Amino acid sequence: MKPFKPLLLTATHLLSLAIGFAAGIYALPILIAPEAPTAQDVAAQASTAQWTATFRRDLKDSDALHWGEGQVSISAQAIALEGRLAPGPDYKLYLSPTFVETEADFNRLKPQMLRVGDVKTFDNFIVALPQGVDPAKFNTVIVWCESFNEFITAAQYR
Structure with missing residues (x-):
């Protein structure tokens, strides 16, 4: 029984370390x-929107840890969300000419997409469009986790 004790202690400590590491990855972006x-900032931005769309939790590759919900407003100057995203690291906002709701489709169509910018907040966001970007050339806005290649959410606005 004595040789089993060091093995059990090692296993439980490694498990605790792994759980702590995973919790840190999840909590760090929030912190x-x-x-x-x-809401007033987002509403002001939305008042100039040419298009609106809705992020929904029920997309194919959205799950309990990767989702978005709320109203997205797209104008010539910015894209704004009045809603929430699941917290995570390194979120990027993309415009796509085709609606996608899976990681496979995103990766296949990524060369046709335009990376707009970083999403750094999880309750509402406003991301400015780079100068010269015409959102009318696209029809979908996508939130993607660049670090882990995870699909978060998408909404078709045209």
Whole structure:
């Protein structure tokens, strides 16, 4: 029985370390996120929107840890969300000419997409469009986790 004890202690300590590491990966983006734009800020941005769409939790590759919900507003200057995203690291906002809801489709169509910018908040966001970008050339807005190649959510606006 004595030789089993060091093995059991090692296994439980490694398991605790793995759980702590996973919790840290999940919690860090929440802890370092800047203050989210207020509902009034998002509403002001939405008032100039040319298109709106809805992020939904029920997309094919959305799951309990990778989802978005809320109203997305797209204007010539910015894309804004009044809603929420599942917390995560390294979220990027893309415009796509084709609606996608799976990681496989995203990776296949990524060369045709335009990376707009970083999403750093999880309750509401406003991401400015780079100068010269015409959202009318696209029809879908996508949130993608670049670090882990995870599909978060998408909404078709045209």
